Amino acid sequence: MAERFGPGDRVQASRTDPPYHTRLPRYARGAIGTVMERQGRYPLPDRSARSLPAEPEPVYAVRFTARELFGAGDHTVTVDLWESYLRPAALEGNR
Amino acid sequence: MARINDVGGMQGFPPVAQEVDEPPFHADWEAHVFALNRALIGRGVYNLDEFRDAIERLPPQEYLASSYYEKWFRAITTLLAEKGVLTEEEMAGG
Numbered sequence A: 001m002a003e004r005f006g007p008g009d010r011v012q013a014s015r016t017d018p019p020y021h022t023r024l025p026r027y028a029r030g031a032i033g034t035v036m037e038r039q040g041r042y043p044l045p046d047r048s049a050r051s052l053p054a055e056p057e058p059v060y061a062v063r064f065t066a067r068e069l070f071g072a073g074d075h076t077v078t079v080d081l082w083e084s085y086l087r088p089a090a091l092e093g094n095r
Numbered sequence B: 001m002a003r004i005n006d007v008g009g010m011q012g013f014p015p016v017a018q019e020v021d022e023p024p025f026h027a028d029w030e031a032h033v034f035a036l037n038r039a040l041i042g043r044g045v046y047n048l049d050e051f052r053d054a055i056e057r058l059p060p061q062e063y064l065a066s067s068y069y070e071k072w073f074r075a076i077t078t079l080l081a082e083k084g085v086l087t088e089e090e091m092a093g094g
Helices: A066-070 B028-042 B048-057 B060-065 B068-082 B088-092
Strands: A008-012 A032-043 A056-065 A076-082 A086-089
Touching: A008 A056, A032 A076, A056 A066, A066 A076, B028 B048, B028 B068, B048 B068, B068 B088
Parallel strands: none
Antiparallel strands: A008 A032, A008 A086, A032 A056, A056 A076
16 A cells, blocks of 8 residues: 655544544544654554454654644644544545 | 543643652562563563553543553453453452
């Protein structure tokens, strides 16, 4: 599977709240950020947490502004996110 | 909040207490819990993400009231029962 995103791409994190372990922090759900770099491929924890086979998929370092995440602050927060958690920000109609 | 999301970022708490020269473990049982978890994952009884999921399945009030290795111990006992390694009765009996 080719990487769907690359550095500079604007992405939006999923808003779903799964009933199992996920590495997508709750504070980043639905937030829009920028891909900083590709981080390699790793099995999706959301699947291995349920004892399911997990093929490696691309992981990205995604930078969010504190204002986007928390409504205030001048710093940024960079989170490693699996491709399944992300979609292109441009396709997002309402937030 | 339906369940704990154990990846940080929960707000509304005081600053994390900094401990000078903090030891790796504060009691011997913590080291045993640490070793037990490494051994069980190493032997493939469960994987790291199943372990993290088991921590997050603790009732939120219990998660918030437990220390770091108390959460580990609870998760390990949950998984040992679910994987059929030990029964609840065997664990209760020591």
